[in-house]
Amino acid sequence: MSVFQTQQGPVFDPLRLGERSLAIKAVFVLAGTLVLALASQIAVPMVPVPITMQTFAITMIGALYGWRLAGVTILAWLVEAMAGLPVLAGGAGGVAPFVGPTAGYLVSFPIIGALVGWLAERGWTGANVIRSFTAHLAGNILCLAIGGGWLAVLIGAEKGWLLGVAPFILGAFLKSALAAAVLKAAQQYGDRVRLN
Template identity: 75%
Template sequence: MSLLHHHEETTFDPLRLGGRSLIVKAIFVLAGTLMLTLASWISVPMVPVPITMQTFAVTMIGALYGWRLGALTILAWLGEAIIGFPVLAGGAGGIAPFMGPTAGYLVSFPIMGALVGWLAERGWSGDRVVRSFTAHLAGNALGLAIGGAWLAMLIGAEKGWLLGIAPFILGAVLKSALAAAVLKGVRLYGGKARLN
C-alpha cells in the first residue's frame, strides 16, 4: 500500500469544511486571508527577501483547509495584494511585489498550500507528526525552489542561493516543526472535543 493512498480513517479535517455551506467556506477564506496578512506583518527585514511567518500560514492553511480551499484562500489573499491592499510583508500591496525579487515566492504560495493540503488529506498531518513535518517541509522546499529560481534569474544563481534560499533553510525546518506540533495539538484537542 502506498504512503499516499487515501483512507477515510486517516483524513485530517479538523474544521470539517468539506460539508459546509458556500457562505461558511467564504467566511473561512476571508479569515484565512486575514491570517496570511497578519503572518506577513511579522517580518524581519532582509535584502532582497524579508523573513516572515507567511510560509507558516500558507502551509497551515493548506493543511487545515485542504488543497482546494487552501489554494483558493491563498489566491484570494494574493488578489487582495494585487488590487493594492497592504497585505504583504512590510504592508506592501499592488503589482510591484509581483515584479520584484519576491515574485517567485508569492507565486509559489498557492502551490505550497495545495501540496501540503493534498498531503494532509492523505494522512500526512494530525497524529502523524513525522509525516506532517515532512509535508510542511516539502511545501517550504517547493516555495524556496520556486522563489530562489526567480531570484536567480534576476541576480544570478550564486546570489540567488546565498540570498534567496540558504538564509531561509533553518527557518523552513523550524516552521515545519512548529506546524506539525500545532496540528498535533489541533488533532488532540479536536478528538477530545468530539468525545465530550
Template identity: 70%
Template sequence: MTTILAPAGRGFDPLGISYRSLPIQAALLLIGTGVLALASQISVPMVPVPITLQTLAITMIGVLYGWRLGALTVLAWLGEAMMGLPVLANGAGGLAPFVGPTAGYLLAFPIIAALAGFLAEKDWTGSHMFKSFLAHLSANILCLVIGGAWLGYLIGAEKGLALGVTPFILGAVLKSALAAALLMALARRKTQPVDL
C-alpha cells in the same frame, strides 16, 4: 452539505470544512486572507527577501482548509495584494512585488498551500507528527526552489541561492516543526472525550 471547494469525507478536517455551506467557506476564505495579511507583517527585514511567518500560515491554511479552499484562499490574498491592499510583507501591495525579487515566492504560495493540503488529505498530518513535518517541509522547500529560481534569474544563480534560499532553510525547518506540533495538538484535542 458539501461543495466543490472541500470534498466530503476528507481525512483530516478539524474545522469540518467539508460539511460547511458555500457562504461559510467564503467567510473562512476571507478570514484566511486576514490571517495571511497578519502573518505577513510579522517579519525580519532582509534584502532582497524578508523572513516572515507567511509560509507557516500558508501551509497551515492548506492543511486546515483542504487543498482546494487553501489554494483559493492564498490566491484571493494575492489578488488583494495586486489590488494595492497592504497585505504582503512590510505592508507591500500593488503589482511591483509580482515582478520584483519576491515574485517567485508569491507564485509558489498557492502551490505550496495546495501541496500541504493534498498531503494532509493523504493523512500526512494530525497525529502523524513526522509525516506532518515532512509535508510542511516539502512545501517550504518547494517555495524556496521556486522563489530562489526566480531570484537567481534576476541576480544570478549564486547570489539567488545565497540571498534567497540558504538564509531561509533553518526557518523552514523550524516552521515545519511548529506546524506539525500545532496540528498534532489539534488532532489530540479533537479526539479527547468531552466531560459533562
C-alpha cells in the same frame, strides 16, 4: 499501501469544512486572507527578501482547509495584494512585488498551500507528526526552490542561493516542526472533544 494513498479512518478536518455551506466556506476564505495578511507583518527585514511567517500560515491553511479551499484562499489574498491592499510583508501591495525579487515566492504560495493540503487529505498531518513535518517541509522547500529560482534569474545563481535560499533553510525546518506540533495538538483536542 502507497504513502500517497488515503489513510484509513477519519480524515483530518478539525474545522469540519467538509460539511460546511458555501457561505461559511467563503467566510473561512476571508478569514484566511486576514491571517495571511497578519502573518506577513511578522517579519525580519532582509534584502532582497524578508523572513516572514507567511509560509507557516500558508502551509497551515493548506493542512486545515484542504487543497482546494486553501488554493482559493491564497489566490484571494494575492488578488488583494495585486489590487494594492497592504497585505504583503512590510505592508506592500500592488504589482511591484509580483515582478521584483519576491515574485517567485509569491507565485509558489498557492502551489505550496495546495500541496500541503493535498498531502493532509491523504493523512500527512494531525496525529502523524513525521508525515506532517515532511509535508510542511516539502512545501517550504518547494517555495525556496521556486523563489530562489526566480531570484537567480534576476541576480545570478550564486547570489540567488546566498540571498534567497540559504538564509531561509533553518526557518523552513523550524516552521515545519511548529506546524506539525500545532496540528498534532489540534488532532488530540479534536479527538478528546469527539469522545466527550
